Amino acid sequence: MESMSKAGIGRxxxxxxxxxxxxxxxxxxxxxxxxxxxxxxxxxxxxxSAILGVMALGVTFVVISGNLDLSVGSMMSFSTIVVLDxxxxxGPVLAIPAMFVMTLCLGAFIGFLVGYxxxxxxxxxxxxxSAIHGLTLTYSGxxxxxxxxxxxxxxxxxxxxxxxxxxxxxxxxxxxxALLGIVLAKTPFxxxxxxxxxxxxxxxxxxxxxxxxxxxxxxxxxxxVAVAGLIQASRSLGSQxxxxxxxxxxxxxxxxxxxxxxxxxxxxxxxxxxxxxxLGFIQNGLLLVGxxxxxxxxxxxxxxxxAVWLDIAAKRGKLLSTIA
Amino acid sequence: MSDQxxxxxLEGIVKTFPxxxxxxxxxxxxxxxxxxxxxxxxxxxxxxxxxVLGGIYQPQEGRIIVEEVPTVMTxxxxxxxxxxxxxxxxxxxxxxxxxAENIYLGELPRRSFGRVDWEKLYTxxxxxxxxxxxxxxxxxxxxxxxxxxxxxxxxxxxxxVDAKAxxxxxxxxxxxxxxxxxxxxxxxxxxxxxxxxxxxxxxxxEIFKITDRISVxxxxxxxxxxxxxxxxxxxxxQLMIGRALDLSRNESNHELGDVALEVRGLSCGHMFKDVxxxxxxxxVLGFYGLVGAGxxxxxxxxxxxxxxxxxxxLLDGEEVRISSPADAISKGISxxxxxxxxQGLVLGMNCRDNMTLPQVGELSSGPFVAPGAETAIFDxxxxxxxxxxxxxxxxxxxLSGGNQQKIVIAKWLSMHPKVLxxxxxxxxxxxxxxxxxxxxxxxxxxxxxxxxxxSSEMPEVLHVSDRIVAMFSGRVMRxxxxxxxxxxxxxxxxxxxxxxxxxx
Numbered sequence: 001m002e003s004m005s006k007a008g009i010g011r012x013x014x015x016x017x018x019x020x021x022x023x024x025x026x027x028x029x030x031x032x033x034x035x036x037x038x039x040x041x042x043x044x045x046x047x048x049s050a051i052l053g054v055m056a057l058g059v060t061f062v063v064i065s066g067n068l069d070l071s072v073g074s075m076m077s078f079s080t081i082v083v084l085d086x087x088x089x090x091g092p093v094l095a096i097p098a099m100f101v102m103t104l105c106l107g108a109f110i111g112f113l114v115g116y117x118x119x120x121x122x123x124x125x126x127x128x129x130s131a132i133h134g135l136t137l138t139y140s141g142x143x144x145x146x147x148x149x150x151x152x153x154x155x156x157x158x159x160x161x162x163x164x165x166x167x168x169x170x171x172x173x174x175x176x177x178a179l180l181g182i183v184l185a186k187t188p189f190x191x192x193x194x195x196x197x198x199x200x201x202x203x204x205x206x207x208x209x210x211x212x213x214x215x216x217x218x219x220x221x222x223x224x225v226a227v228a229g230l231i232q233a234s235r236s237l238g239s240q241x242x243x244x245x246x247x248x249x250x251x252x253x254x255x256x257x258x259x260x261x262x263x264x265x266x267x268x269x270x271x272x273x274x275x276x277x278x279l280g281f282i283q284n285g286l287l288l289v290g291x292x293x294x295x296x297x298x299x300x301x302x303x304x305x306x307a308v309w310l311d312i313a314a315k316r317g318k319l320l321s322t323i324a
Numbered sequence: 325m326s327d328q329x330x331x332x333x334l335e336g337i338v339k340t341f342p343x344x345x346x347x348x349x350x351x352x353x354x355x356x357x358x359x360x361x362x363x364x365x366x367x368x369x370x371x372x373x374x375x376v377l378g379g380i381y382q383p384q385e386g387r388i389i390v391e392e393v394p395t396v397m398t399x400x401x402x403x404x405x406x407x408x409x410x411x412x413x414x415x416x417x418x419x420x421x422x423x424a425e426n427i428y429l430g431e432l433p434r435r436s437f438g439r440v441d442w443e444k445l446y447t448x449x450x451x452x453x454x455x456x457x458x459x460x461x462x463x464x465x466x467x468x469x470x471x472x473x474x475x476x477x478x479x480x481x482x483x484x485v486d487a488k489a490x491x492x493x494x495x496x497x498x499x500x501x502x503x504x505x506x507x508x509x510x511x512x513x514x515x516x517x518x519x520x521x522x523x524x525x526x527x528x529x530e531i532f533k534i535t536d537r538i539s540v541x542x543x544x545x546x547x548x549x550x551x552x553x554x555x556x557x558x559x560x561x562q563l564m565i566g567r568a569l570d571l572s573r574n575e576s577n578h579e580l581g582d583v584a585l586e587v588r589g590l591s592c593g594h595m596f597k598d599v600x601x602x603x604x605x606x607x608v609l610g611f612y613g614l615v616g617a618g619x620x621x622x623x624x625x626x627x628x629x630x631x632x633x634x635x636x637x638l639l640d641g642e643e644v645r646i647s648s649p650a651d652a653i654s655k656g657i658s659x660x661x662x663x664x665x666x667q668g669l670v671l672g673m674n675c676r677d678n679m680t681l682p683q684v685g686e687l688s689s690g691p692f693v694a695p696g697a698e699t700a701i702f703d704x705x706x707x708x709x710x711x712x713x714x715x716x717x718x719x720x721x722x723l724s725g726g727n728q729q730k731i732v733i734a735k736w737l738s739m740h741p742k743v744l745x746x747x748x749x750x751x752x753x754x755x756x757x758x759x760x761x762x763x764x765x766x767x768x769x770x771x772x773x774x775x776x777x778x779s780s781e782m783p784e785v786l787h788v789s790d791r792i793v794a795m796f797s798g799r800v801m802r803x804x805x806x807x808x809x810x811x812x813x814x815x816x817x818x819x820x821x822x823x824x825x826x827x828x
Contacts, residue, residue: 186692188685195681198670205627205667206681206735207653265672 021306022278029285036288043167049280050169051076051228052247053273056254057180058224060272061217063255064184066197066264067114067121069218071106071128072225072251076244078136079103079229084145084239092155100226106132107222108215115214129248136241146238159235169231176227180220181269193217197264246297253300254279256307263311279303329392331356331520332408332489337376337386346372347383348545354489354520359511361531361552362524364541364564365782370524373541374491378403378410390488407488411478411495419467424449426466427481452480456510472503479510489520496530497616508534526614528557528819540564558812565782565811581605583641584774585657585743587626590635595621596798599635603743603774608765610789611778613818618798619778620662623747627659628652639742653682656742660732662751662778668732669720676702676716679735705734709764726757733764744768745776750784762788782814796820 029036055072062069079099086095110128114121147153161168184190195203196213204210232243258275260267282303283296330353339347347369354360364370375381377388379397387394390406397403400410417426424445425432433441433448449462458476460469466477475495482490492511496504511521511534523535531538532552539549540563547563586602596618603609611619624630626637628646636643639655646652652659661667669678680687680698687697702716709730713723720728729749736744749765750758765788769775779785785792792804794817801817 182692188688188693191677191681191684191693194673194677195670198672199666201667202670203681204649205659205661207650208681209648209650265670 022282025282025285029281029289032289033285036285041284041288045280045284046170046277047167048284049276050167050173051231052250052254052280053173053276054176054224054228054231055221055247055251056258056272056276057177057269058221059251059255060258060260060267060269061180061184061193061220062121063252063260063262064197064264064267065193065214065217066200067214067217068125068252068262069110069221070122070125070248070252071110071132072221073244073247073249074129074133074136075103075106075222075225076229076232076247077239077241078106078132078139079226080233080239080243081136081140081145081241083230083233084147084237085140087147087153087155087233092153096230099229100223103222103226103229104219107219107225110222111215111218114218115211118211133241133245140241142241144238144240150237153237156234156237159231159233169235172227172231176224177269177273180224184269189213189216194265197266199265249304250279250300253304253307256304256311259311261311262308328355330354330389331358331391331518332522333387333389334373334377335387335389337373337383337388339372339376339381339383346544347376348543349386350541350544350546351386352522352539352546352549354522356488356518356520357515358537359515359521359523359535361535361538362522362541363526363531363538363560368541368564369544370541371493372544374410374493374524377408377491404482404485407486408491409482409485409487409489410491410493411475411482412493415471415474415478417466417474417477419465421466422462423453423460423464423466423469423477423480424462426477427452427484431484448484449480452483455483455513456480470503472499472506475499475507476510487514487519489522490514491522491524493524494526494615495523496525496527504530526819528560528815531560532557561812561815578606578770580607581772581774584639585626585776586636586638586641587622588636588638590622590625590637591633592621592625592630593633594798595630596795599800601793601800601803603776605772605774606769607790608769608775608777608788610785610792611776611795612780612782612785612792612814613795615780616797617795617818619780619795620747621798623659623745623776623778626652626657626743626745653739653741658736658739658741658744660729660736660744660746660749662747664725664728664732664751669728671719671721673720674717675706675711675713675720675723675731678720679705679731679738682735683739701738705730705738709734709737710760724757725753726760729753729757729761730764733761737768741773743774743776745778747778749777749779749788750781758784782811786811786814794818 035041055076059069059072082102083095083099086098089095090098106128110124113119113124147155158168158172163171184193192203192208192213195206195208196210200210233239254275255267255272256262256275257278258267258271258273260272279300282299286295286299287293333353335351337347337350338345350369350373352360352362352373362370362373372381376383377397378400379402380400388397389395390408395406397406397408403410418429421429427449428445433444435441446462453461456476456479458473460473466474469477495507499507511523514521523531525531535552537549538552538555538560540547540560542564550560550563581604583602584605588600590599591597599622601609611622613619621630625632626646628648628651637646638644639657644655646655646657649659665671670681676698679702684693687694699716705711706713711727711730711734713727720731723731733746746765749761753761762784765775765777769790777785777788786809790806792806792809792814794801794804794814796818797820801820804814
């Protein structure tokens with residue numbers, strides 16, 4: 001009997017562990033600093049999570065299809081630098097679509113390598129993380145990129161504007177989440193993404209063109225990156241070459257926290273939004289209780305590992321593997 | 325022989341799974357120095373018995389006795405420590421490592437500070453290899469060896485312990501004739517050293533060449549042991565097939581339609597050569613042959629998973645090229661694959677979504693999937709095929725094998741294919757659901773579908789087929805009609821026996 005209830009507790013922890021951990025964090029932060037749950041702080045967290053959140057939406061597709069995307073951080077730097085540079089050269093009306101086209105090309109290239117050439121997504125996107133970083137530096141000559149006339153451009157609306165009292169970045173995040181949530185849950189494409197990630201062989205045997213689905217997931221991911229780059233550029237109207245550096249891990253952490261399995265085939269856009277908010281609140285809470293900014297990196301990693309562990313543990317029904 | 329102590333004895337082994345009595349009081353004894361054949365149709369219980377012996381399954385009843393000592397087996401490794409060693413059909417070697425490292429993997433001889441004692445390792449290994457009289461040495465990289473020689477490495481591994489009994493499971497499946505001779509020499513060497521040998525094979529010729537006694541299993545129960553010297557292939561076959569099985573021939577009384585699929589001289593590398601057959605609407609064409617005879621490869625070629633190296637495929641009289649499964653499906657060829665869980669279903673998805681997966685694009689209204697239409701299809705086929713599940717939301721992985729298979733079949737029926745191919749329709753399915761699936765296949769033919777059934781179970785092929793294509797090592801040996809086929813002639817055809825007769 002004792003071992004039965006022990007197994008039960010293990011399974012419960014594995015399934016609900018993230019939410020329990022989150023609750024503990026929230027209570028701890030609130031006790032440590034009363035401002036944590038104030039409306040201003042909550043809004044602040046959501047706003048600062050918007051860029052990360054937009055990227056996480058795209059990566060959700062990639063992860064559900066059974067792959068990884070570690071290139072989104074450096075790709076976001078690329079989009080930001082390109083759109084800022086072109087803003088002064090060809091004007092914002094042309095700069096924005098031009099930046100989208102270039103970013104989508106990068107996504108298509110990755111999608112080609114992982115989908116059609118069947119290369120390992122971890123290696124491809126890790127390589128692209130570095131390659132795109134190099135591309136960005138080559139493009140900018142290593143210089144920071146700034147818009148010359150920061151006061152006189154409407155371009156700032158995407159990052160700094162607000163409508164109906166809600167900051168535009170949050171609106172974009174929520175609208176895109178709703179749109180992609182529908183694509184994933186309600187369209188044949190979304191269904192195929194789940195099938196490909198759940199069992200790629202069975203999907204192929206059902207006549208689904210696996211390579212095409214994987215390709216489209218990466219294009220989708222790069223589209224979200226372009227949106228994120230647009231918000232980033234618009235918010236600061238100037239940028240370093242490394243603005244997106246390290247974001248790939250935060251994005252991945254958010255997606256996994258939301259409950260998408262790294263093994264593919266499960267996850268939803270709604271859960272990813274929850275994951276983004278959990279990550280945002282934890283990182284914000286760490287700052288509010290007075291920890292150094294840099295502690296975030298350690299904590300984010302600890303969270304990823306916890307989430308992956310619990311995912312595996314939930315699948316095998318216990319916390320520890322019996323096979324050494 | 326009777327005054328000797330058996331090397332290994334199994335007594336009244338019973339193993340049941342939910343709904344199936346896989347082993348029903350099976351007994352078997354192997355004398356030291358004896359080669360004992362274990363025979364039976366697929367599904368007769370041979371592999372279950374071996375899994376019990378290897379400690380992978382625990383029997384509900386019965387005892388395993390090694391040299392008069394009752395023994396409980398808990399794992400293949402523990403069985404090995406008791407002197408019971410398995411040589412599997414599929415090799416499990418680390419190809420990058422040397423022969424010596426493979427043989428002593430996990431138990432390498434050590435010197436101080438945990439360093440490997442390479443000298444001792446190589447000397448020990450070469451001593452074992454010398455007994456086997458092989459043409460390679462301890463330092464050879466396993467990946468450089470032929471399959472036959474890799475098998476020798478497996479055997480050498482078995483000899484590192486004081487083996488009481490060695491079990492060979494279909495050891496000649498991937499060997500050439502010359503390599504077989506070497507293997508048989510090794511087996512007779514083991515025999516001389518007093519090791520008891522259980523030899524599992526379908527190949528009569530080998531059985532009669534190297535074994536002393538033959539024990540036969542059928543439907544999970546022990547049917548008798550014959551002295552190889554005093555018996556015939558016919559007697560063994562009789563015992564294997566028995567009369568208890570449902571051998572009622574398929575008596576179709578409906579009209580056959582036009583030829584739906586025609587295959588002419590189809591070849592694919594060395595997998596199969598010059599294969600020709602046709603299937604009419606309303607007909608079930610069975611494919612029967614041993615593992616490795618090329619049946620599954622033909623099916624994969626028809627479904628666009630392999631590219632043929634020659635020959636023609638005609639659908640409704642028109643020649644077609646099939647480039648991918650998606651292409652095959654759009655042309656009207658559907659496949660219920662052999663590996664239901666690996667190829668047929670997305671186990672984490674619900675029943676309905678699995679069933680409508682191939683047509684989710686066509687079912688949509690505007691840009692969205694049409695859940696109403698999907699559920700309608702699910703309800704229709706749930707009723708039609710009697711799929712037992714609480715509802716469409718049920719995750720497919722939670723269903724029984726039989727119900728899972730019905731979902732895969734329904735997946736294609738709802739698209740009304742021209743040709744439905746069913747590869748191993750009842751693999752891993754309990755006895756009750758088996759006959760349901762068989763009846764379903766007959767019904768489909770009666771409704772005018774052209775059906776191809778590939779199976780390695782003879783009763784199944786005999787029961788469902790209107791005609792049977794017998795295959796042996798990549799070739800069609802003969803096509804039988806259900807009136808002319810007999811168990812004996814079918815077994816002979818798939819063992820390659822008619823090959824020599826036909827040539828002569």
